[in-house]
Amino acid sequence: MTHFLDTLPTTENRWRALILLGRNTASYKFALGKALLDLKATPGDLLRLDELALPFALNLCEHLKTAPKQGATNINKALREGCESFNRGELEPDALREITARHGFGDVIDAFHVLSGRSLEWRFFIDERKTAKGIRLTDEFRKLGELPTAGDLSAEIEARWRVVETGWELGVNSGLVEFEAETGGLSIRSSDRRIALSSCRHTLNGYQKGRCFYCFGPISINGGDGLADVDHFFPWALRREMSNVDGIWNLVLACTHCNRGVAGKFDLIPSLHLLHRLHRRNEFYIDGKHRLAATLAAQTGASETLRRSFLQAAYANATMARIHHWEPAMRGEAAF
């Protein structure tokens, strides 16, 4: 069992939080993140905009070929038109580079370090456009390259970008399958309709088998006393800070003591060993080729490594927002 990390977010967590999480579903962040990773071998720390422009634009070109929407508003208009011309063979690389360097970076450089509407105090690069026509990579960025997972970071952005595009395509918020509080069911929300899938309680109970996710106390899924709550592992209150908290990846069945009793969980973040338990649960559905396996993979990552990273980043992100962790009082024998 590989371990999830507690305590302060690492460099890697920060990178993921900036690019992969929350409302950071912007094409320019994906494109810039990938370009930086691809250019990291550049000697010296200064990356001139004219060096950065083409790798950045080519990432967008590649994605515009298969997903022309690209979140409608999150690419500069001149840059988008340049990329489209390039894809049609009407523009040379040098011309695309020039358009991108001139028009393509606008707010992008500033917005890269904004998370949940706030600019963060640490930086992967410093904006030196005014003095040196470029950006200067920091030690924080260099640390990324030394990580054992450094080689996966670019693929991780690519995977996340594709998931977000699927969301745009279907008109859903990159989640694909959501929990419907009114009906207690799972559904796919398309732009103009909801498609009901199944009872969420029945689906989740396939793994939990009548036990609370947190305390292993008995729960019922058929009404009456002890009817389980469908609980958001990462609280619904963090829906603006985190991506897709209504996704099945984040839902568990909990007894009412755990969810909203005295010393209940409410909006707290479960302690770390419970994150392991959530990961095992999701992997169980995926390994077992459950009909929700594809949805879970789309929501959290295409490989076990990516899914673990996703949960790790979500945990770091949620902990930064809520600080305190919650631990259940046990009401039954460990069952999963």
Ligand SMILES: [Zn+2]
């Ligand atoms: Zn419980």
